[in-house]
Amino acid sequence: MTTEASLEAPVIPPLDESNFIDVDLFSQEMKANPIPRFLEWAKRPPFYVMINGRPNAVICRHQQVKWAFSDYETINGAPQPGSGADMFDYFNGLPILTDLSPPEHTRMRRLIQPGFTPRQVQKYEEGVNELVDQMIAKVEPQGGFDMISEFAAPLMYQLLLGYVLALPREDWHIFTTLNDSLELVATVPEGAPKPQAYMDAYNAAYGYCERLIEKRRSEPSRDDLIGGIIAAHDVEGSLSTEELFSSLIQLFTGGLGTVIATLGLCSLRLCRHPDQLKLLQKDPSLINSAIEECLRVDSLGNFRHRFVVKDCVVDGVPLYRGMVVHISMGASNYDPDFFPDPGKFDITRNPKDISTFGHATHFCIGNVLARKVLRRVIGKLVERFPNFRLEDPEATVGYGGMPTERFPLEVRLRID
Numbered sequence: 001m002t003t004e005a006s007l008e009a010p011v012i013p014p015l016d017e018s019n020f021i022d023v024d025l026f027s028q029e030m031k032a033n034p035i036p037r038f039l040e041w042a043k044r045p046p047f048y049v050m051i052n053g054r055p056n057a058v059i060c061r062h063q064q065v066k067w068a069f070s071d072y073e074t075i076n077g078a079p080q081p082g083s084g085a086d087m088f089d090y091f092n093g094l095p096i097l098t099d100l101s102p103p104e105h106t107r108m109r110r111l112i113q114p115g116f117t118p119r120q121v122q123k124y125e126e127g128v129n130e131l132v133d134q135m136i137a138k139v140e141p142q143g144g145f146d147m148i149s150e151f152a153a154p155l156m157y158q159l160l161l162g163y164v165l166a167l168p169r170e171d172w173h174i175f176t177t178l179n180d181s182l183e184l185v186a187t188v189p190e191g192a193p194k195p196q197a198y199m200d201a202y203n204a205a206y207g208y209c210e211r212l213i214e215k216r217r218s219e220p221s222r223d224d225l226i227g228g229i230i231a232a233h234d235v236e237g238s239l240s241t242e243e244l245f246s247s248l249i250q251l252f253t254g255g256l257g258t259v260i261a262t263l264g265l266c267s268l269r270l271c272r273h274p275d276q277l278k279l280l281q282k283d284p285s286l287i288n289s290a291i292e293e294c295l296r297v298d299s300l301g302n303f304r305h306r307f308v309v310k311d312c313v314v315d316g317v318p319l320y321r322g323m324v325v326h327i328s329m330g331a332s333n334y335d336p337d338f339f340p341d342p343g344k345f346d347i348t349r350n351p352k353d354i355s356t357f358g359h360a361t362h363f364c365i366g367n368v369l370a371r372k373v374l375r376r377v378i379g380k381l382v383e384r385f386p387n388f389r390l391e392d393p394e395a396t397v398g399y400g401g402m403p404t405e406r407f408p409l410e411v412r413l414r415i416d
Contacts, residue, residue: 010322045315
């Protein structure tokens with residue numbers, strides 16, 4: 001929004017106190033086991049929570065989540081004055097694809113999309129399969145491994161940074177360090193400087209992009225993702241300088257943590273349901289349905305923040321301009337009107353229209369590649385190792401990542 005009204009810090013009128021829920025949306029409890037709450041919230045209208053002394057709203061029903069992702073005139077990603085949303089400024093003020101609305105979103109997405117279309121991802125298949133086989137060969141002699149640090153992370157670094165983007169291996173650490181530091185943004189009080197570790201990582205990534213841009217400008221033009229993004233700024237003038245740097249940084253960090261964490265979540269879910277794991281081992285053709293059910297039950301993102309830019313009423317609940325809204329992709333996947341018996345993990349369900357990757361124009365640009373990697377890794381592991389299991393089924397799993405994410409820090413598995 002660019003109207004004069006949107007520049008004024010709004011006053012939130014008194015809210016119905018009976019519609020507040022006392023819950024920490026970003027707690028370890030919500031990351032570790034949100035399902036009991038999701039089962040309840042997916043059946044009710046939006047509600048309010050207090051975050052940093054301000055009332056925020058939470059939207060959980062499936063149809064309302066889809067609406068919130070697509071009605072940009074009412075709810076969008078543009079921060080509103082006085083909303084207290086510093087904790088979500090992960091890229092130091094750069095315009096981020098997930099927060100933009102059309103037409104700005106359309107323009108920036110069009111530049112990145114060509115690298116992740118179904119046709120392009122099909123070209124990556126041989127590379128994906130080869131990398132997965134290499135990782136399996138590496139961990140097999142050990143008899144066990146940590147899915148996060150010893151399998152998923154090195155796999156995704158090689159796939160995205162090395163294979164898809166062709167960055168030199170010695171430069172990968174610049175973007176893996178920035179990716180790992182994003183969660184630090186949420187640890188500082190409102191208005192305080194961002195943590196030095198984060199700023200060091202951000203400045204290193206920004207500086208790398210500066211040097212890369214100058215290098216590519218001095219070379220013959222190349223018809224690749226990076227070349228297309230730079231040309232959109234230099235030749236077509238369709239990208240601002242800010243958008244140029246934002247596009248490159250998002251390209252180099254997007255998907256690193258999400259697929260890593262989701263491989264951990266899928267492994268946990270299957271191993272904690274041995275009947276479903278055995279069913280998949282007995283019938284490998286269920287792999288597509290199994291992955292979709294894992295994605296439904298364990299959405300990496302519990303929530304996606306947005307801002308109310310126009311007063312509205314949703315299912316009888318008033319939302320006011322300036323409020324932060326937390327759209328719950330996780331809870332949406334438990335709406336019984338769309339997913340019967342939603343608390344049951346059933347790999348034969350083959351759920352459709354899950355919210356895990358978002359909706360409408362904010363449907364994850366890398367979902368095709370992510371699904372391909374998930375199917376290949378999980379499919380090969382459960383087929384190759386009949387005793388695929390958790391090293392310690394009783395071990396407590398710690399969770400990190402950004403406040404709204406469920407990023408398992410360690411998932412130790414046995415395959416012997």
